Amino acid sequence: MSNLFSNIPNSLPEEVFEDLHTSENLRIERILSHGHSSPNEGWYDQTENEWVIVLKGQGVIEFESGEVFTLSEGDFVNIPAGKKHKVVSTNPDKVTVWLAIFYK
């Protein structure tokens, strides 16, 4: 047993990506952001599908299509493979905890 909210550093000079579980068809990742946006330029263009939920803090995702979603605690979206997107901003005042499920 592990805890999603443990081992959160006080200082986050960079975003932190951590695999919580991996298997053939699945990867479960914790992402910690603190005012970061990413990638710095361009778009995420992933070969895997991603279902992602914000569990602490707040983050804003923009899709190349122009859609913009502000995700607060409990908000989730599904991002099909190849759907270009980026994180425009995250809460500068507290750590944002994302739980991302990557699947084939």
Added chain:
Amino acid sequence: MSNLFSNIPNSLPEEVFEDLHTSENLRIERILSHGHSSPNEGWYDQTENEWVIVLKGQGVIEFESGEVFTLSEGDFVNIPAGKKHKVVSTNPDKVTVWLAIFYK
């Protein structure tokens, strides 16, 4: 965009199981419990693997092997297919929100 913590009934005579997302290799389910244990008799013996996290409340999972885990907010465990388990109890005072990832 949807929210994991919205549409939680005030009264839960039975546990509520709701698919949030399904695809070929994946099913993401929200489970709401309120003092329930389940199944009433016997063990869950699943054909899919399950990664499960408690995000509100508290639940106690027992494995046939004798292991018992008390999951509070943020605690997660992975349950391989065929690993018999049951929910011994959940918090009687508030709704417990589980997020379960079933995968092949």
